[in-house]
Amino acid sequence: MNNPELAAELNDQFATEAEIRSAMEIEAKNPSPRITAAAKWILSRHTVFRLQTTEFDLIYSAYEAILDVRSWNKAKVDFPNYVVGVMRSLASNATRKLSKTSPQVIYGQDERDDDDSMSITTSENVLTPEEIMIQTENETNGNKRIKKLRSQLNDDSIELKILNMLLDQGLSKGEIRIILGLSSKEFWAADRRLQRAIENLGGNE
Amino acid sequence: MATNTKPTIDEILLDQGLDHILNSPDEEFVKFVRDSDMDMNELINVNKSAAIAALKIHDNKQTSDAIMYRPSKILKDKDENISYLERLIASAKTLGFSMNISIKDLENLSEESLQLQIAYFQSFLNKHGKSKRK
Numbered sequence: 251m252n253n254p255e256l257a258a259e260l261n262d263q264f265a266t267e268a269e270i271r272s273a274m275e276i277e278a279k280n281p282s283p284r285i286t287a288a289a290k291w292i293l294s295r296h297t298v299f300r301l302q303t304t305e306f307d308l309i310y311s312a313y314e315a316i317l318d319v320r321s322w323n324k325a326k327v328d329f330p331n332y333v334v335g336v337m338r339s340l341a342s343n344a345t346r347k348l349s350k351t352s353p354q355v356i357y358g359q360d361e362r363d364d365d366d367s368m369s370i371t372t373s374e375n376v377l378t379p380e381e382i383m384i385q386t387e388n389e390t391n392g393n394k395r396i397k398k399l400r401s402q403l404n405d406d407s408i409e410l411k412i413l414n415m416l417l418d419q420g421l422s423k424g425e426i427r428i429i430l431g432l433s434s435k436e437f438w439a440a441d442r443r444l445q446r447a448i449e450n451l452g453g454n455e
Numbered sequence: 456m457a458t459n460t461k462p463t464i465d466e467i468l469l470d471q472g473l474d475h476i477l478n479s480p481d482e483e484f485v486k487f488v489r490d491s492d493m494d495m496n497e498l499i500n501v502n503k504s505a506a507i508a509a510l511k512i513h514d515n516k517q518t519s520d521a522i523m524y525r526p527s528k529i530l531k532d533k534d535e536n537i538s539y540l541e542r543l544i545a546s547a548k549t550l551g552f553s554m555n556i557s558i559k560d561l562e563n564l565s566e567e568s569l570q571l572q573i574a575y576f577q578s579f580l581n582k583h584g585k586s587k588r589k
Contacts, residue, residue: 277506281503282502288473310508313509330477396464448471
């Protein structure tokens with residue numbers, strides 16, 4: 251097909267209300283623990299918002315939004331990934347509100363360039379001076395924390411190599427695994443140790 | 456003009472953690488849960504409760520909407536539907552909304568379109584009537 255936009259549009263496959271309901275009923279009957287773990291992870295990175303809410307509230311709010319807005323593109327993400335994307339979006343929006351900046355949330359999958367991202371956040375937003383200031387401060391804090399994280403990891407550890415490839419080269423986990431020549435088991439074990447180290451750093455937002 | 460397109464380090468770290476949680480093999484996920492001092496049963500139960508609660512509230516809301524927007528009486532024919540719709544439009548006008556619909560326009564509508572218009576104005580009054588009356 252010559253027209254990429256048309257091809258992308260044809261590949262979109264938004265779920266019907268019945269399909270969304272069916273996916274939610276599956277979560278009610280055979281719930282995935284990964285969704286709650288993701289809620290905990292998101293709240294651990296949104297420390298101010300975490301003071302005002304719980305994992306239950308975040309998941310419930312995501313389900314409520316999904317039932318109301320119904321923009322799950324089945325062709326792009328599976329249901330748990332979509333739920334987690336909505337939770338991420340809700341938390342970012344709440345954090346922005348708490349920072350007294352203007353919130354802009356879109357429930358959809360078209361906002362980010364990378365198709366395999368589960369993120370459901372903002373599109374291209376024009377920043378206010380206050381938002382630029384906050385973003386700069388966050389960037390500075392983030393750099394300090396990354397420096398601390400790197401100092402905590404062994405120089406020749408697989409975890410540090412993964413972190414550097416993620417941050418400095420922007421490689422995907424699949425690409426990193428191939429470059430490092432790791433088995434799936436070795437890679438995910440190292441990735442778990444890296445996530446544990448990141449978790450111990452705490453959140454910035 | 457500054458725009459918000461580049462993910463911050465924190466966003467990258469957040470996404471990487473979520474990627475591990477969602478995509479790691481089950482065996483690794485179990486270890487992740489254990490290492491993070493999470494309780495697998497709690498993780499399952501919280502998601503289950505949230506899904507059940509959201510479905511229940513959504514169902515109740517839909518039932519409530521259906522009762523709210525159903526015609527207040529069974530309308531026998533087109534004339535009664537038009538008459539009922541005229542009353543709804545008049546109420547909207549009384550509340551200060553501008554409506555450019557004439558009776559002639561209503562007479563040209565099909566039975567189905569009339570029902571849709573009735574549902575629309577019922578919803579409209581429900582949404583705007585309360586705030587206008589405050």
